[in-house]
Amino acid sequence: MLLSILDLVGIAVFAASGALVGIAKRLDVFGVSLVGVTTGIGGGIVRDVLLGIHPPTSLQNWQNFSTALGACVVVLFFHPEIRRIRPGVLVLDAIGVGVFATGGAAIALSHGAGPLASTLIGATAAIGGGVIRDVLVNEMPLLLHRDLYAVPAILGAAIVTVGNAVNAPSVIALTTGVIVAAGLRLLALWRGWNLPIAPRITPQNE
Amino acid sequence: MLLSILDLVGIAVFAASGALVGIAKRLDVFGVSLVGVTTGIGGGIVRDVLLGIHPPTSLQNWQNFSTALGACVVVLFFHPEIRRIRPGVLVLDAIGVGVFATGGAAIALSHGAGPLASTLIGATAAIGGGVIRDVLVNEMPLLLHRDLYAVPAILGAAIVTVGNAVNAPSVIALTTGVIVAAGLRLLALWRGWNLPIAPRITPQNE
Amino acid sequence: MLLSILDLVGIAVFAASGALVGIAKRLDVFGVSLVGVTTGIGGGIVRDVLLGIHPPTSLQNWQNFSTALGACVVVLFFHPEIRRIRPGVLVLDAIGVGVFATGGAAIALSHGAGPLASTLIGATAAIGGGVIRDVLVNEMPLLLHRDLYAVPAILGAAIVTVGNAVNAPSVIALTTGVIVAAGLRLLALWRGWNLPIAPRITPQNE
Known part of the structure; x- marks a missing residue:
């Protein structure tokens, strides 16, 4: 119950992030x-296609x-206000990452997926x-080059997978996964953590 | 029968639009x-993967x-001529949108999809x-920022879905859907209709 | 057995090509x-989704x-060296194309796909x-505008399909497909073969 509410929160926040990018790109309301709806439900659709x-x-x-869609409409009307409450949005986004990763792993396990x-x-x-x-908006995916985004997602999903393997109660595995993933994501944002980049090739070692 | 001919017309016109974009981007014949073949049959492939x-x-x-493929070959040889008959191509493209949207909705319904x-x-x-x-050609999708393109598609598919819900004869639902979708698309092109854009944030309300 | 080793070689080489592109784009290690892992296993995932x-x-x-993943780690540590052995990498890449195309066709046939x-x-x-x-890295796909890349893949897959249709022993069809695809790819690289481009429209014939 709490998880399905959090799932909708995640969808709303992800959709809002897509709608904000669309507004920044001067797209029309459609x-x-x-972009907003696809961002909100796209991850779940890919999950279901794979399963x-x-x-x-x-x-x-x-x-x-x-x-x-509702989140997009809200963003269309109130995007200046939403940009101002960005810290709050980032917390919800981190929770969304955790809920989607853990919920996605649980659904995958229930459809016969192995641990990997x-x-x-x-x-x-x-x-x-x-x-x-x-x-869609013709940018290189943010997660490839900024912010620690995918590592918390992988960690959250891995926790649920391990929990399943050791027969831990699923509510505990899910909760732990969400907390760890969302916590790590927020910590990374707060501390400005980034992963290292491979050393540039200088002329002498080429 | 008419619908399956129109379906091939839609595939040909969509493929031609992809091939024209490819030529404009100076791609080789392959x-x-x-790009042309993928544009022509890609929508149907995504539909089938989802279903x-x-x-x-x-x-x-x-x-x-x-x-x-035939449409691409024709475009490769006759692209200057095809660009000259653009109005005719746009009419066929509008029909293609209508046929794909209504046909896609009908196929989805017959595979157990709900109304949404x-x-x-x-x-x-x-x-x-x-x-x-x-x-593929590294552009932001046209439909995100120009022309009323997706609304007619959604409307055409919705008409078939409603027709199915009220047990209307499918030939009537399909025909109505195609006419409404293609008509709206052409009307939008002819009138230069566009959807509104969210107001730019001016410094004072940021 | 040999084929499944070659399959892993193909995955490793493709993953390395993705990782090298990621390094050139200054992405972080994740x-x-x-990008590397997706490049290595992405083609097979799309194949499986379609089937x-x-x-x-x-x-x-x-x-x-x-x-x-191992290939990516190796690339992260040794990318200057790997760029220096580029000819060897290209040979492995050509083999990878052949193995993926023929193996993909064989898997498709065993899952009820028709010849096309x-x-x-x-x-x-x-x-x-x-x-x-x-x-992912926001470039137009290389195969659309450079090198003869897709034709060898199509040819390799077609050879397995024809072999299946005429009941040729699958080991012969697979081997022939790999040799033809990899050979054509290398020949094209060596000779600098490219496919023709449609003539640019000059003002007078517009």
Whole structure:
């Protein structure tokens, strides 16, 4: 119950992030909504396509779609205000990453995925929407070169996978996964953590 | 019968639009054909992947593939002439949007999709090829920022979905959907309709 | 046995090509690994999604994933050296194209794909990773405008498909396909073969 509310929170926040990018790119209201909705439910759709869930839950389910669309409408009307409450949005976004990663891993496990697949598919559910958003607006995906974004997603999904392997109660595994993923994401944002970059090749060692 | 001819017309016109973009980008003949074929059959492939139709119809079916490839070959030889008959091509493109959206919704309904999924998957079938085309040639998808393109697709798919819900004869629902979608698309092109853009944030309200 | 070793070689080489592109784009170590792993196993994932193999083999299978990730780690540490042995890498890449195309076609045939689908899905398995790589780093896919890349893949997959149709022993069809595809690819690289480009429209024939 709490998880399905958090899931909708995640969809709303992801959709809002897509809509904000769309507004920054001067898209029309439909373009903003399309990028927003796709960002909100895209990760879950990719997860379902990989697992063979047809049609994908987020296309069948009015709740997910209306939540994403509603978030876009709110952003269209109130985007200056939303940019001002950015810290709050980032906390919700971190929770969204955690919920999508852990929930995605749990769904993958319940559809016969092995431990590697459930970790990767869970992480994909969490980061897929953002990648689709950036590809649609013709930018290199943010997660490739900024912020620690994917590592928390992988960690959250891995915790659920390990919890399943050791028969831990799923509520504990899910909660731990969300807290660790969201916490690590916020910590990384707060501390400005980034991963290292491979050394540039200087003329002498080429 | 008429619908399956119109379907091939849609594939040909979409493929031609992809091939024209490829030529404008100075791709080689293979690149032009790849972008063209992908644009022509890509929307249908995404539709089938979402519905769990394996392998996708357009990959199994010589008719769709040869139509798309044939259109690319024609474009490679006659692209200056085709650019000159652009108004005619736009009419065929509008019909293609209508046919793909309504046909996609009908196929989705026959594969157990609910009303939301059939509308969204139908619209995806109509606009998916163009999005893939633009992503492949590294442009922001046209439909995000120009022309009223996706709204007619959604409307066409929604008409078929509503028709199905009220048990209307499918030939009537499909025909109405095609006419409304194609008509709205042409009207938008003719009138230069665009959707509004969210107001730019001026320094004082930031 | 030989084929499954060659398959891992292909995954490693493709992953390395993705990782090298990621380093050139100054991504962090995670971004490099994500692009690399996706390039290495992405073609096979698309193949499995098209065929309805859920979850995709490369997500279930530790071998493929670890090979791809291992290749990325090697590239992160030794990328200047790897750039220096580029000719050797290109030979392995050509073999990878052949193995992915022929193996992809064989898997498609064993999953009920017809001749067109097995050729196209086999070729997609071979070129899909590179397309995903280039889309992720926001470049137009190389194969659209440079080098003869997709034609060898299509040819390799077609040879396996024809071999299947005439009941040729699969080991012969696979071997022939790999040799022809890899050979043509290397020949094209060596000779600098490119496909022709459609004539530019000059003002007078517009």
